[in-house]
Amino acid sequence: MTRRHDPERRQRIIDAALRVVGAKGLAGLTHRTVAAEADVPLGSTTYHFRTLDELMVAALGQASDGFAKVIAARGGLDDPRTDLAEALAGWMGEWLSGDRTGVELEYELYLAALRRSALRPVAAEWAEDVATLLSRRTDPTTARALVALVDGICLQVLLTGTPYDESYAREMLTRMIPPSADT
Numbered sequence: 001m002t003r004r005h006d007p008e009r010r011q012r013i014i015d016a017a018l019r020v021v022g023a024k025g026l027a028g029l030t031h032r033t034v035a036a037e038a039d040v041p042l043g044s045t046t047y048h049f050r051t052l053d054e055l056m057v058a059a060l061g062q063a064s065d066g067f068a069k070v071i072a073a074r075g076g077l078d079d080p081r082t083d084l085a086e087a088l089a090g091w092m093g094e095w096l097s098g099d100r101t102g103v104e105l106e107y108e109l110y111l112a113a114l115r116r117s118a119l120r121p122v123a124a125e126w127a128e129d130v131a132t133l134l135s136r137r138t139d140p141t142t143a144r145a146l147v148a149l150v151d152g153i154c155l156q157v158l159l160t161g162t163p164y165d166e167s168y169a170r171e172m173l174t175r176m177i178p179p180s181a182d183t
Contacts, residue, residue, distance in 0.1 A: 009038075009040060009044055009048070010048045012038045012040065013034060013035075013038050013040065013044065013045055013048055013049065013055070014055075014058045014059055014062055015038070016034045016035075016037035016038035017029060017034045017037075017055050017056070017058070017059045018059050018062065018063055018105060019037055020033050020034055020037050021059065021105055021108060021109065022101045022102075022104075022105045025108065026056075026108060026109075026112055029052060029055070029056070030052070031045040031046055031049075031052065031055075034055065051118075053116055053118035053119070054118070056109065056112065056116065056118070056119055057118055057119060057122055059109060060109040060110065060112075060113075060119055060122045060123065061122050063102070063105055063106045063109055064106055064109070064110060064122060064123070064125075064126040065126075065129075067091070067092075067095050067106075067130060067150075068126075068129055068130055068133065070091050070094050070095045070098075071091055071130070071133055072133075074087070074090070074091055074094070077133055077134070077136045077137055078136060080137070084134075084137050084138070084173070084177050085170050085171075085173035085174040085177055086170055088134075088146065088150065088169070088170075088173050089166045089167075089169040089170035089173055090166065092150060092153065092154060092164065092166070092169055093164055093166045093169075095154075096154065096157055096158075096164045097164070103154070103158065104158060107154070107155065107158060110123050110126065127144070127147050127151075130147050130150070131143040131144045131146075131147050134146050134147065138177060138178065139178075142176065142177065142178060145176055146173065146176055146177070149172060149173065149176060153168075153169050153172070
């Protein structure tokens with residue numbers, strides 16, 4: 001019997017893992033549930049991802065670029081005339097008002113790094129990538145602080161169910177951004 005060549009199988013497994021976590025949370029993620037969701041043999045999941053941590057790293061790597069995609073799509077970081085606090089507050093609103101399941105999934109995988117050390121480099125990379133984008137307009141220390149504030153506001157919206165308050169976010173971001181960064 002010849003082996004069937006399926007170059008998209010690994011990606012289908014990652015996509016299935018994201019759907020499983022989105023529907024059942026991390027507690028529902030097993031090789032078996034992912035194999036069923038991807039409609040592949042169980043051995044395929046363990047062939048491509050020996051451990052669940054390997055699968056979660058791949059899933060987090062794919063899911064963690066949601067906010068960065070919003071920033072890249074909207075632009076404005078390279079234009080010094082753009083009010084950085086206003087732009088960030090708007091981007092957060094756009095991201096949080098989009099696919100809520102995707103945002104929750106991104107944060108669930110991101111927070112899983114607290115208990116799963118294999119995920120920490122991917123989570124750190126996300127924060128570093130966003131800080132690097134923001135460093136185009138401010139110093140690296142302020143950029144990291146802005147990432148922390150954005151994370152905090154987003155987590156509060158997700159955890160409490162309160163509506164996103166763009167004017168509050170803009171005010172808090174304005175307080176953190178040195179005046180020279182917005183001129």
